[in-house]
Amino acid sequence: MYADRTINCVGTCQSPMLLIEGEMEVLEKGQVLQVTADRRDLVEMVRSWVNESGHKIEEEHVASGVTTFIVRKGATPAAKAP
Template sequence: MANVDLDCAGLSCPVPIVRISRAMKEMSSGDTLTVTASDPSFQADVEAWVRKMGHQLESFSEADGTQTAVVRHA
């Protein structure tokens, strides 16, 4: 049950999702990925991504323009 951090701040669509997808491929069931991003479509995209891929969005928060999503590998 490892956690991996992924910084996608400043990156635009579709790069954050592509990076998340790449990172999650290296991870195993139960691991979490903590992603920080500033892309305005990030919340909608990460939600759609986990739904499609069957993973879980553990939490999503936003502070000072930085969004943080914690995704758990199914």
């Protein structure tokens, strides 16, 4: 699948969730971000973040310990009332 933007978090990647969130911010609703990660904790964080932020994982592949996500940007969820 074609990705509008990509981010590689394999190996050393400082503040990966900030990088991923920043890349997603520049995309329009419906566009696609490809994320590659090799850390289990980061893979779980990406899955959780996608569910909480209104985006959708279109594809998820694992090869040689590297997970590749294809994430479609959805609507940003409304802020929760205090």
